[in-house]
Amino acid sequence: MTPDGSKRPPDRHPSGTAQPSDLGTRAGPGPGARGMARDTPGTSKMRRMSYGQGEPPWDPWKPGSQQPQWGNQSTSDTPDWAALADASASRNKRRRLLLIVGGAVATVAVGTAVAIAVVSANSGSDGKPTNSLPGSADLPGGSTSAAEPSFDPTSAPPPLDPLEFISSAKKDKAALSPDTLFPGSQVTLNERVYTKHARSSTTDCASAVRGTLPKALTANGCTRVMRVTYTTKGGVAVTVGVAVFDTADDATKARKATDDKSILTSLPGSGIDPFCRTSVCRTTRNSVGRYAYFTLGGFSGGKDVTTKDTKVFTAGDDLAEYTFRQIHRRGESQASAAASK
Template sequence: MSFGQGGPQWGAGGGGTPDWSAMAEETARSRRRRRRWLVVGGGALATAAVAGIVAIAVVSESGGGSGASDKPSEALPSPEDLPSSPGPEPSFEKDLPPAPPEDYLNSPKKDKAPLSEDTLFPSKTVTVNGKKYRLAAKDSTKKCEEATQAGLGPVLRKQGCGMVFRATYQRDTLAFTLGIAVFDSQAKASEVKADYVPNIASLAGGDVPAYCRTVTCRTTVNALGRYAFFTIAGHTDGKPAPESDKKAVEAALDGSDFGYARILQRGKDQAEADAQSG
């Protein structure tokens, strides 16, 4: 007798005795089949578990996307995480820069600092363009024409000259006299420069005799603000100073540069004083 698949089978000898040998072989085959399925099934589960771990690792490294992440490795703090107290506020200088010196030099309404030969020529020695000069004499006059010779007097009178300040500086046997004429506007000083006719009269004093009165000398003219200024330079021993006399030419130019610097400094001083006070 036999059962269907997997049932007991009777041996060929009959008599109702089971075929124990066949049954043992069938049982062994069933066990072997189960072991194979367990091995195969267990391998599949292990493969699935490894795949899951890999997937988790990929997701963690990619930030949840399929591509590389642009985000920084450390997250920026949110506005809520920032300190609530404000940082230091920027500071600004309250002091304004001084106005241009010309603002004071152009008009007597702003050019109010004391004005005299002592404020214009305070030093006994000056160095101009690398050369040292010694102060020999200085003066001032409201009668502007008295400080001139030849044709300069009428030019000053026409523009309403208020005062002329003069100073003579000496270097070896050379000397220059600087004359600064004051007007009530920049326009008038500019007109004097444009209409200039020589020349300022040299000023004698100390070791410097009257010079450049009867011989040729070097002269200059310029203007700054409401001031026109002039120089005359030559030899203190009475020698003439023609155009070819380079030393006399340099002395005249040094005097002009010195005059420009003194007037400009006057404007700077007033501008700085106003900036500090206000």
């Protein structure tokens, strides 16, 4: 009883649970009163505690360290889950903020470094494009005093024309004789062998020719006539004659002045009887540069040549072509010598 005559309420633990002396008494209405058992006559039962008395329920699935504490426990030991959650969220937010800020700073730093590198690389160019080679210090074995290579524009000179050298006595200065124009003792042409025999050279052009040819040569300024005789199988003999003039125009005029009666005098020699003096023979005539050249082909025994004697025709054509090549080769050698100077 209290001093004022009222009943004293039962003592409770600080946690709000009833003392053992209160077990079995009726509980008055109040918070958490639902679920309370009533005493029945003749029976003594313990009063069942309700979860509404302010104590948290026990969870069988949690480990003991995480179970709520009953009895005389201080409320200050219970963690403030909301505060912990707020703190964790705050830490995560700060971490994300730091990552974002750090990434931005790193990006700015890299961009700044690249910009500095580009500016440094271009700082010596004065804003002008460069096309020079790297300095010699960057090249292995280079000399610091080496200058940039420079190349003068060059162009190959046009090739000299061999015909130009054999068209004028002023440029055609190479040695000239039957042996220089027709070297060797024999020549093979188109797989046919021709043996060289007699040879001669004279400045009396008219004495080396017959028919209408002396007039054609002397009238156009012939300075020399060279002759060489070749033989081949079948008793065929061919005399080749070359008339020399000062210019190509003179040689061309002399050739045009010839006809079928313009005949070269045959040149016999050791082992060769005179031929084509009274017999019918085959002749050719042509010119190149300042040279007019002729052939006279027949049989060394004095036999007349007919159209059926193809060996005579073939021999005359072979040696006429050979004469042309030898004269042209003379121009080639002089053009090559002049180009190398």
